[in-house]
Each structure stands twice: as C-alpha cells, then as structure tokens.
Amino acid sequence: MLKKKIIFLLGPTAIGKSAIAIKLAKKIKAEIISCDSMQVYRGMDILTSKVDSAQRKKIRHHLLDVIAPSQEYNVAKYRRDALLICNELFLKGKIPFFVGGTGLYYSIIIDGLFPKVSKDRSIRAKLNKALQLKGSRYLYKKLARVDAQAAKKIHPHDSRRIIRALEVYLKTGKPISVLQKSRVGLGDEYEINIFGLNLNRELLYKKIDQRVDKMFKLGLVNEVKRLVKYRLSKTAAQAIGIRELGGYFNGEYALEEARRLIQRNSRHYAKRQCSWFKNDKRIMWININKTQTSAQIALKLWKKLS
C-alpha cells in the first residue's frame, strides 16, 4: 500500500517560504499547516509577517490565529493541534503541508514527543525560587545526582533545561533522559518529504532588514502598542519586536534604536534556525538565488516530489 504523503518546507525567517508554499500547494492539492510558534497568536499579524487573507483564500492555512496573545502555547499543544489537522486532511484526501521555521515544532511532529509529562506550575515555582536563591549550579548538581545522563547533555548555566529535567524527575520519578528515548514519530507510517530553503547569508540578512523596514511601514508600532495594552502571555511576549519596542515605549531609547534591535535580533534568530536545520540529514536543500521567482522554486520542489 502506498504511504500517505506529508510535506515540510523549512527555512529561516524572511527567506520567502510562504509565497513558495502557496504556489506549490496549489499544484498538489495540499493545505498548509503553519509550523511557527508565533503565528498562532491572534493580532500579531505584522509582527510575525503572516500571510494575508487574500493569500489564505488561495490555499487554506491552518494554525494561524488560533489563540489569544494572553494565552500560553507550547510544543505539546502544537503537536496535538497539528496532528488533529493532519488526520482531517487525510480524510479529505489532501496532503498536509507544514510550512515554517520553528525547529522544535517540526521535529516534534516528525520524531514525536515523549508522553505525558506536562508542565507543573507548583514544581516550577519551587525550582525557580531555588534558582534565584541558590543559583543554577545548585540545581545542576541536584540534577546530576538523579539523572547523570541528562546533566551531561545540559550546560550548568542552562537553567531552563535543568528545571525542566528536574520537573520531569520530580513528577514521574523517572529521569528525563530515559523518557526522551521513548518518542513515537510519524516516521514509518508516512512518506515524509522535507525541503529546506537556503540562501547566502549576506542576502538573507539583507532580506531580513528589508522585511523589518516594511513591517514598520505597515504599522508595526501601532500593532505592538495595541498588543501590549493587554497582558501578553509569557510565550506570546517572546516574539521579536515586543521587547524591543517596549524599550522605546518606556522612553529608554529612540524608535530607530528599536528598529536596529529588531533587525539584529531577527538576524541572530535566523542564524540559530540555520544551525538547527543544517544537521538534519533528511532535509532536501533548495538553494535560492535572487533571480528566481517563487513560482520557479515551487516548480522545482514539485518536480522533486514526483
């Protein structure tokens, strides 16, 4: 029996994924599932460069605007939501087409998430308090005693991962390093095609800077002003642009400085994305050069699929 097909299109921010994805989706009866940790929030349109409604009419997009920015969202919720949509699409005879740049999210879809150890507010509160009082080294030593393997992988300064590992241990009595081995991915069941878009670093940075300029022209400042009037969830508040414009709103620096910071932080982010994708050997790479249109690139991808 023929395996069902799932497609991924990955790449750093501003490289042009969305336009290419829509063109490809039209050729193959696919619907797009956003693979982006920030585009799930309503009201963060300019900030996250979401595709507009005209484009969404061409091809249905999922997991955009699914929660309020006051709500928290995370990998586990994403996985649950995305897999649900995947199944719906299969029933409709459509191909699920994941498009985005959040490395953790796509890998969780493909490779799975170890089960059922959700975040625990009270345990985290305690651990965070210990972190403040005694520092990350104290927690790190604690972790090393119960889960040497995890400790080996985590840097002593990486307090977030130390806390999560301890949280899992305290909740289940099992080391996270053991649980992590029990992930169930999509691997064997489906035919998975992963495409990655690649662009020379200098050009990518230029595109990022230009995109940020465009965001300002489209009204980024007002959008963020509107957003921060309400309390943003911890996760939504992480979007690049919130903190940077916050400093401007507080009078810490001029608007131009906020722009500079947004551009720089976006470049750093893109670099981290590249580094994440680089060593996934399953990715089929497509090099972009500036003369190609998104239609041409979509055609190239389409040929590789058939």
Next chain:
RNA sequence: GCCGAGAUAGCUCAGUGGUAGAGCGCGGCCCUGAAAAGGCCGGCGUGGGGGGUCCGAUUCCCUCUCUCGGCA
C-alpha cells in the same frame, strides 16, 4: 600654509617598553512541554608608511601620508 588632536579588530574606542584588549558587530554550535525562547564556544589584528633609540617598540624619538578641529 600654520597650530593642535588623532591614526590599534568590521565599527566605536581602551591600554602597555616584553608582538594587544572592551563593547557592539560577526562566525560556529546545542536544543524533547517558554523554542522568534534559552544556553555554550570563538579575536576575526602585518597596531597608517619609512627610519632611529633599545636586548626588545604598538608603546619613546624623527619623518612622510591621511583624518578631524582651530587660525589664516
């Protein structure tokens, strides 16, 4: 033309008679319930050119070039 200040990393600059640092920038990497987050690593340099003093000069002296400011 004269006077003064300066010329050190991609940028802004610090410092020292024993071949150099800081911030920013940049590069590399890690990643399993906060991931646009968080963490780690890396100085990336013919110290403006030439000459002199000295065991030794980026540091002291001379000279040239250039830049900036002031006076003409």
